[in-house]
Amino acid sequence: MASSDDAKLRPLPNTAALSGVLEAFAFFRDPAFAQKRFKRHGNVFETSLLGQPMVFIQGGQAISDLLAQPNAVEGWWPESVRQLLGSHSLANRNGASHRARRRVIGQLFSASALQRYSAGIISMVKDLADELQAAKTALPLAERMRRFAFSVIATTVLGLEGTDRDELFVDFEIWTRALFSIPIALPGSSFAKALKARERLLKRLQKVLLKASNGNGGLDLLAGGLDEAGIPLTDEDVVEQLLLLLFAGYETTASSLSCLMRELLLNPQVETWLREEIDGLDWPPAPEQATTAYDQVNAPKLDAVVCEVMRLTPAVGGFFRRTKCALVIDGVEVPKNRVVQVALAASNRHGAGDLEAFRPQRHLDEGCSATLLPFGGGERVCLGKPLAELEIRLMVVGLFHQLRLHLIPDQDLTLQMLPSPTPRDGLLTKVL
Numbered sequence: 235m236a237s238s239d240d241a242k243l244r245p246l247p248n249t250a251a252l253s254g255v256l257e258a259f260a261f262f263r264d265p266a267f268a269q270k271r272f273k274r275h276g277n278v279f280e281t282s283l284l285g286q287p288m289v290f291i292q293g294g295q296a297i298s299d300l301l302a303q304p305n306a307v308e309g310w311w312p313e314s315v316r317q318l319l320g321s322h323s324l325a326n327r328n329g330a331s332h333r334a335r336r337r338v339i340g341q342l343f344s345a346s347a348l349q350r351y352s353a354g355i356i357s358m359v360k361d362l363a364d365e366l367q368a369a370k371t372a373l374p375l376a377e378r379m380r381r382f383a384f385s386v387i388a389t390t391v392l393g394l395e396g397t398d399r400d401e402l403f404v405d406f407e408i409w410t411r412a413l414f415s416i417p418i419a420l421p422g423s424s425f426a427k428a429l430k431a432r433e434r435l436l437k438r439l440q441k442v443l444l445k446a447s448n449g450n451g452g453l454d455l456l457a458g459g460l461d462e463a464g465i466p467l468t469d470e471d472v473v474e475q476l477l478l479l480l481f482a483g484y485e486t487t488a489s490s491l492s493c494l495m496r497e498l499l500l501n502p503q504v505e506t507w508l509r510e511e512i513d514g515l516d517w518p519p520a521p522e523q524a525t526t527a528y529d530q531v532n533a534p535k536l537d538a539v540v541c542e543v544m545r546l547t548p549a550v551g552g553f554f555r556r557t558k559c560a561l562v563i564d565g566v567e568v569p570k571n572r573v574v575q576v577a578l579a580a581s582n583r584h585g586a587g588d589l590e591a592f593r594p595q596r597h598l599d600e601g602c603s604a605t606l607l608p609f610g611g612g613e614r615v616c617l618g619k620p621l622a623e624l625e626i627r628l629m630v631v632g633l634f635h636q637l638r639l640h641l642i643p644d645q646d647l648t649l650q651m652l653p654s655p656t657p658r659d660g661l662l663t664k665v666l
Contacts, residue, residue: 242565243565243566244565244566244567245277245504245567246278246279246280246282246289246651247275247278247280247555248281249271249275249280253284253285254281254282254285257281257282261283262414262608265651268290268292268552268577268579268580269583270476271290272290272292272580272584274284274624277293277295277296277564278291278293278568279307284416287572287573288576289393289563289572289573289575290574290575290577291563291574291576291581292576292581292584293581293585294603295564296436296563296564297576297581297611299561299563299564300555300561300563300574300576304613305453306557306559306610307388307556307574308429308555308558309325309326309332309555309556309614310327310556310558310573310653311326311554312414312554313426313598314412314414314415314417314419315414317429318412318413318428318429318432319346319481320436320470320474320477321473322470322474322475323475323478324336324339324475326395326619329528330416330462331377332614333462334462335459335461335467335471336617338459338467338475339456339475339479339617340617341455341456341459342391342452342456342617343618343621344455345630346619347452347455347620348624349522349525350390350452351624352506352521352524352624352628353521354389354390355390355624355625355628356380356457356518356628356632357520358386359382359386359410359628359629360628360632362378362382362633363633363636365378366378366663366665367636367637371664372642372662372663373662373664374660374661375492375639375663376488376492376496376656376657377635380407380488380656382629383483383484383485383487383491383625384403384480385399386483386484386489387480387483388402388403388480389451390452391451391452391621392439392442392451392455393452394451394475398438401438402435402438405431405434406431406435408427408428409430409431409435409528410481411428412424412425412428413481413653415428419485432477436477440473443469443472443473443531443643456596459472461575473666480535482616482617482618483618483622486550486618486654487549487611487622489547489549489654490543490544492656492657493543493546493649493655493656493657494534494543494626495538495545495547495639495661495663496657496661497542498539499580499639499640499641499663500592507535507594507595508535508536508539508594508634509634510535511535511536512630512635513531515527515528515532515533515631515635516633517635519628524624525608528596528627528628528630528631529627533627533631535594535598536600536630536631537597537598538594538595538597538598539594540623540626541597542625543591544608545581545606547593547649547655548578548579548608549655550578550616551577551578551609552575552579553573553610553614554574554576555574556573557569557570557571557572557574563620572578576607576611576626578607609622638665639663640663640665640666641661641663642664644656645659645661646659647659647661
C-alpha cells in the first residue's frame with residue numbers, strides 16, 4: 235500500500251519527445267529553451283535530447299532537494315565533454331577517485347596559491363589598461379578578456395610565457411568551441427578538429443609538467459599528489475587534470491568578465507554608482523592584501539555587481555547530475571539513471587519581481603533571497619571559483635582606476651551562449 239507521502243508525489247511531466255532530434259536542435263539554438271518548457275510543465279520536467287532522457291529542474295526547492303542527496307547522484311557530462319576531457323579527468327570521475335584528485339588539484343587554488351598569483355595578475359591588468367589606452371582604433375574587449383583570462387591560468391599557474399602560451403591558446407580555443415557539440419568526428423567538423431587539438435594540447439601540457447620544477451607558476455604545488463589508493467598520480471593522469479584546469483580557470487572567467495563589462499557599458503547609471511566605491515579604493519592593492527582588498531566586506535557594491543552579472547548571465551548555463559536511485563525533487567519522483575540538469579539561467583529568473591532587469595542593488599537589500607550557483611554546487615563546485623573571483627575583482631578595479639571606456643555604436647551586443655555567454659561582435663570599445 236502506498237504511503238500518504240507517496241500519494242502526494244506528482245508524476246514526472248514529460249515533453250513526449252521521442253528521438254529528441256528537434257529538442258536537441260531547440261536546446262542549442264534557443265536561449266529560452268528551458269524557460270518555455272518550465273512554463274508549460276512546472277519546475278521539474280523530462281525530455282529527450284538525441285535519445286538521452288534529460289530531466290530539467292529550476293527553483294530553490296528543486297535545487298536544494300537535489301544537492302541535499304549527494305549519495306543518490308553522481309557527476310555526469312555530455313559525451314562530447316567526456317571525450318574531450320578524457321577518462322582520467324576529475325570531471326569524469328565519481329566517489330573516492332574524484333575526491334582524491336580534487337584534493338590534489340585544489341591545492342592550485344588555495345589561499346596561499348592565490349596570494350602567490352596576485353602580483354602577476356595585477357601586472358597583466360596594468361598591461362591591458364596600457365594596451366587599451368594606446369589603441370588608435372576600437373578593440374574587441376571580449377577577445378582581450380579571453381586572452382587575459384587564459385594568460386592568468388597559463389602564466390601564473392602553469393608557468394608559460396611567450397610563444398608557448400600563444401600556441402597553447404590557439405589549440406585551446408579550437409578545443410573549447412566543440413565542448414558542447416555533436417560528438418561525431420566527421421572530417422572537418424568542429425568535433426574532429428577539437429580531438430586533434432586535444433592531442434596537441436596534451437603533448438604541450440606533458441612538456442609543461444616536465445618543467446614544473448623550474449619554479450615558475452604553481453605546478454610545484456602538485457608534487458606528491460596521490461590517488462584514492464594512496465599511489466602517486468601518473469603523468470598521464472595529471473596532464474588530463476591540467477586540461478580541465480585550463481577550462482575551469484579560463485572559459486568561465488572570460489565569459490564573466492565580458493558579460494560584466496557589457497552590462498556596465500549598457501547601464502551607465504550603474505557604472506557611475508560603482509565608480510563611487512571604486513574611486514575610494516587603492517590601486518594597486520598592497521601585496522599582502524591583494525586577495526581580500528576588493529572582497530564583499532571592502533567592496534560591497536562591486537560584489538553586488540559581480541553577483542548580478544552571474545545571476546543574469548551565469549558563465550555555465552547549468553550543471554548535471556545522474557541519479558543512482560529514484561529520488562524526490564520538488565514533490566516529483568525522478569527515476570533511477572536519469573540525467574538531471576540544473577537550469578541555472580532559467581532558475582535565476584524564476585520568481586516574482588524585476589528578475590529580468592540588471593539591478594545589482596538587489597543583492598544589498600535586506601531579505602534578498604537570491605541563491606546563486608554560477609560555479610555549480612555541492613561537492614563538485616568548480617575548483618577555479620576562487621581564482622575567477624580574484625581575477626574579476628582585480629580587473630574591474632584596475633581598469634576603472636586607469637581609464638573610461640565607451641561602446642562603439644551599431645554593433646551586435648546580443649550574447650552567443652555556447653560554450654559560454656559572450657557578446658557576438660566582441661564588445662567593441664574605445665577609451666574616452
